[in-house]
Structures are given as C-alpha cells and as structure tokens.
Amino acid sequence: MDNLGIVLAALGAAFAALMAGMGSSNGVGTAGMAAAGVTTEDPSKFAKVLILQALPGTQGIYGLLIAFITLSQIGILGGDSNISVAKGCLYLAACLPMGLVGYFSGKHQGRASVASIGIVAKRPEQFGKAMVFPAMVETYAILALLVSILMITSIGGLNI
C-alpha cells in the first residue's frame, strides 16, 4: 500500500493517453472513410479532405502530452517517485478531463469532419468554412487540456 500514490498517478497518465487516443483514432478513422470516398471520385480534393481528416487527431497528442507531464511530475521519468496516496488521487483526477473530453470530442469532431468533407465534395471553394465546423469541437479539447495541465503542475507544490 506504500506505493498506492504512484500507482494511482500512473493510472491517471495511462487513462489520459488511452482515452484521448481512442477518441482521436475513432474520429480520424471515420473522417478517413469519408475522405477516401471523396478521393475515389475526385483525387484532386485529396489535400483538402486530408486536412479535415487530420483535425480529430489532436486529442491523441493532447493525451500524450498530459501523460508525459504527469509521468515527469511523479518521478517515473526520473527523480523522486515517492508520492502520497492523496497526491496520487489528485494526479488521477487531473488526468480525467483530458481523458474523457479527449475521447468524446475526438469522436464527435470526426463526425463533424465527415460532414465537412461532404461540403468539400460538393463545394471545394468553401473549404475555409468547412474547416470551422470541426475546429469548433477542438475548443473543448483545449479547455480540458488547460485544466489538466493546471492541475498537474500545481499538485507538486501542495503539502499533503
């Protein structure tokens, strides 16, 4: 039970990377199907649909970032890995926003990308506007990322 703190914190890091990665892979995969459909009929639209397909991929990167910061803060990547159970719980809680929001926003951003790929298929000149719709979903992934970073970087200074 002495190591419960580090176990909980590591679980949090894994959760953030896992869930956000799952959301991104789902979103990029779904958008990729639509992108492939449009490219089959009109290969000249490849570059535009590729950008729309890539948009839901950011959540996976944010999840990785959170996992990385957590691992470095708790000493797994070097330094003192002796942290209390309370701190471990806090690290786990700090990883939840990125994990959960990353999963759901990645998935839904993928669906918005699919719809936007439909716009590009019919009106390629409206690519700029088509980008805005899936990009709006990104806002919430960024908010979750900020909350997770603020929490993780502040926990180390707490005296518990």
Add this chain to the structure above:
Amino acid sequence: MADDQFVYAVARIRAKELTLLDNAFFDQLMAAKSYKECLQLLSDKGWGRTGEESAEELLSVEREKTWDLMGELVSDLSIFNTFLYDNDFHNLKAAIKQVYVGEEVPNIYISRGTIQPEIIYNGVKQHDFSLLPEHMKACAEEAYQVQLHTGDSQLCDVIIDRATLETIYAKAKETGNELLIKYAELKVVAADIMIAIRGNRTGKGKEFFARAMVDCASLDKNRLIEAALTDEEAIYDYLSTTIYADAVLSMKESSAAFEKWCDNLIIKNIKPLKYDSFSMSPLAAFILARENEIKSVRILLSGKLNNLPDEFIRERLREMYV
C-alpha cells in the same frame, strides 16, 4: 460502429451528386434544335458508354451505371430491394402473359430485380410457384389461374399490381428506414388515388376498388372507395381533407400532371437527405434522383423526337434533386 458503415459510400455519393443533371442542363437540352443534338449533349455530359447508343439504350445504360455504383458501395444490395420489387412483379406479369400466349417474346423482362427473371418464368411455366419468393407465390398462382381460365389480362394485372404495392409497403416497413417507408407510402397513395380516379371514370364497382386498392397510413381506403363510387368531385373533396390536398389541382389538370406531382413530392421528401452523412438514406435518395432524371430525359427525348412543342415537354419535366 453500424452508424459508420455508410460513411465512405455517402461521401462518394456526395461527389457523384455533382454529376446529376440540374435545371440549367435541362434548359440546355430544351434549347437543343434536334433530338440528335440532345443525344450529343447527353453524351458530352458522360451519359452512355460508347456514345453510339439509341435513346432507350442510353437510359438503360444509365440505370445500369447507378446499380453498378451501388454494387460497389454496399456489400449487400438487398437493402434497396424496396426499389426492385416493382421489376420482379413486372417480370411476373411478363412471364404469365408469355406462358399464356405460348410464344417467345423478346426483351420483355427487366434484368434488375430481387430474383432472376428465368426463375419467375420457370415457376410460371412449370406451374411450380414454390420456386418463387414467399411474397410472390399466392399472387402468382391467383393471377396465373385468372389469366389461364378467363383470359382477363386486366384482372391479372390488378392482382399483381396490388401484390406489388403490398410487398413494397410491407418490406419497406421491415427495413425501418424512414426514407423507404415514406417512399412506399407515397407509392401506395399515388396508386390508390389513380385507381379511384380511373375506376370512377370507367364505372367500376366496390368489389373492384376493394380488390385493387391497398391500405396505407395516410389515406382512409374505405372513404376513398366511397368517394370513388360517388363521383370525381367526391374524390377531390375527400383528398382536400387529407395531407394530399395539393394534389387535387394537378389531378383536375390531367393524369400526367398528377404523376408529375407524385414524382415531385418524392423528390421534395428526399431533398433534406443531401445533408445526411451517415445513414444509407442518401444512397437510396441518389437512386431515386437518378430514376427521376432518367424519367425526365425520357420525356424530353420523346418530345423532341415527336417534335412536340417546348411548353408541352417542359410542363412534364420533373423537379430535380440538385
């Protein structure tokens, strides 16, 4: 995951929708000086395969192209069976008549159906209706017996037409797809109204109407029969109380105007699917849109071939999906 299975197909359809004929192209066709020029314009637009086809071949090639595309997009074409039962029952009519006259008649079968025309023909010829699918057996036997013993082709057609509508209606409901259910409903409604009008004009009795009409959700069959037994005005009065009140004006104009109204209603109902990216409905809508444009091109080409006035052709052209 099931929600994502049509994403690729719908995206391809979105790109394909750009090749659908729009009103501007129909204006171009209308402005063409001759029938040949129309065929040339269609060929330039990518219609046909060789550029040498006759009008009928051209339309048939285009229909084949649509189904070939659907074959590429979905692994199981049976999801579109609602559109194909019509062809099966047409083939059943053809088979019964061919067996009845005992002569080989070329090109009377439609190739796209849920079952091969040869199976239908063999079933009728051998009087072995067990070869046919469940929804066809009873009507095939009844229609065959009527044709064989009374020679009444009209009654034979009535029996098969009713079974066609019943099958389309029931099978569409089984799919649970909103578009297919609406399509089946509108098909039954259009047929019932046509039966009421034509039956009234030819003085048909209650028994005929009850036998020919099919139940549906948006029309009261008994009230429509009552109206059809009274006079045409009674039919219009009854329809004015339903959601099909708009149809009355076109019905008063002509049968062609009513048929156009029915086709336009289907197109109006499928237009919102241009914004659906995930279900199979946009694929079904594309099939209907293609059928609609093929029908319009057929009308336009026959008009041009017979030197009919532009106004006469134009008032028969359907609303386009794009």
